[in-house]
Amino acid sequence: MFMKRNLKLFSLLFLIILVIILKVGKTSKDFSVMNAEKKYNTHTDLNNTTDNLPAENTITADNEAKEIPVLMYHHLLKSSDIKQKNDAIVSVEEFEEQMKLLHDNNYKTVSLKELQLFLKGDLRLPKKSVVITFDDGYLSNYTYAYPILKKYGFKAAVFVITSRIEKESHKFTPDKLQYLSMEDIESSKDVITYGGHTNNLHDVVNGKTLLIRSSADVAEKDLKTCKDILNTDYFAYPYGQYTEETINILNKLGYTMAFTTQQGDVKKGDNPYTLKRYFVGPDTTIERFKTIINFKK
Numbered sequence: 001m002f003m004k005r006n007l008k009l010f011s012l013l014f015l016i017i018l019v020i021i022l023k024v025g026k027t028s029k030d031f032s033v034m035n036a037e038k039k040y041n042t043h044t045d046l047n048n049t050t051d052n053l054p055a056e057n058t059i060t061a062d063n064e065a066k067e068i069p070v071l072m073y074h075h076l077l078k079s080s081d082i083k084q085k086n087d088a089i090v091s092v093e094e095f096e097e098q099m100k101l102l103h104d105n106n107y108k109t110v111s112l113k114e115l116q117l118f119l120k121g122d123l124r125l126p127k128k129s130v131v132i133t134f135d136d137g138y139l140s141n142y143t144y145a146y147p148i149l150k151k152y153g154f155k156a157a158v159f160v161i162t163s164r165i166e167k168e169s170h171k172f173t174p175d176k177l178q179y180l181s182m183e184d185i186e187s188s189k190d191v192i193t194y195g196g197h198t199n200n201l202h203d204v205v206n207g208k209t210l211l212i213r214s215s216a217d218v219a220e221k222d223l224k225t226c227k228d229i230l231n232t233d234y235f236a237y238p239y240g241q242y243t244e245e246t247i248n249i250l251n252k253l254g255y256t257m258a259f260t261t262q263q264g265d266v267k268k269g270d271n272p273y274t275l276k277r278y279f280v281g282p283d284t285t286i287e288r289f290k291t292i293i294n295f296k297k
């Protein structure tokens with residue numbers, strides 16, 4: 001009788017302990033999910049505004065960036081849609097791999113505004129910082145790059161040839177070269193800063209762009225139109241071509257930064273009208289990409 005009662009008590013105690021273990025286990029599991037979400041959210045926020053960059057006092061001399069690489073992309077297509085190799089086309093798969101590498105190694109994507117502050121010495125940035133840019137304003141930037149950038153909490157800039165902005169948004173078709181519409185531009189501004197790439201002086205005649213072939217008056221009118229349409233202070237020279245006169249016009253119109261296609265990093269104190277970038281194309285291997293971003297494990 002005594003033994004039986006003891007066994008009953010023991011079973012009950014065992015049951016209670018089991019329930020407690022299960023409960024605690026479940027709670028800690030929920031907690032870890034919550035923590036992961038919280039971590040992810042914090043990470044997303046980090047990339048949203050200047051205010052949320054790592055506090056400057058957490059940047060020591062050891063991890064402070066002396067130079068920032070600015071990446072330059074153009075068009076993106078799924079590898080199965082690339083019929084012919086073109087220097088301006090990077091596959092979506094490779095772009096995703098490059099973005100994942102940046103994300104998994106805690107790189108921060110810097111906005112043009114933040115880069116400008118860095119240039120002036122008004123903002124310190126961590127070593128693992130990078131600027132992502134696209135030239136020309138292709139619809140593929142919105143169709144393919146935008147969701148990938150958004151997923152990783154990244155930011156980027158797109159330099160648009162404003163005369164090519166589509167009147168209305170189109171469904172993406174890989175075999176046509178489509179451009180962004182004003183609606184596409186508006187709905188991607190949470191991730192993308194838009195800059196100018198001339199209104200209609202992007203074409204090349206005998207190796208020189210229309211921008212540098214045009215008289216100062218024509219160039220000024222074009223660059224003002226471009227600036228007004230996008231309401232931007234940033235510019236990228238078509239094919240990287242510029243003259244002293246181009247810089248003077250940009251300055252006069254109130255553009256504050258302009259990017260070339262010359263390979264190299266942006267350093268504090270650089271001339272804001274001749275900023276270097278790194279070309280990323282179909283031949284850019286992941287090893288080359290790692291060299292560009294100064295990858296360290």
Ligand SMILES: [Zn+2]
Pocket residue numbers: 135136197202238239
């Ligand atoms: Zn271009």
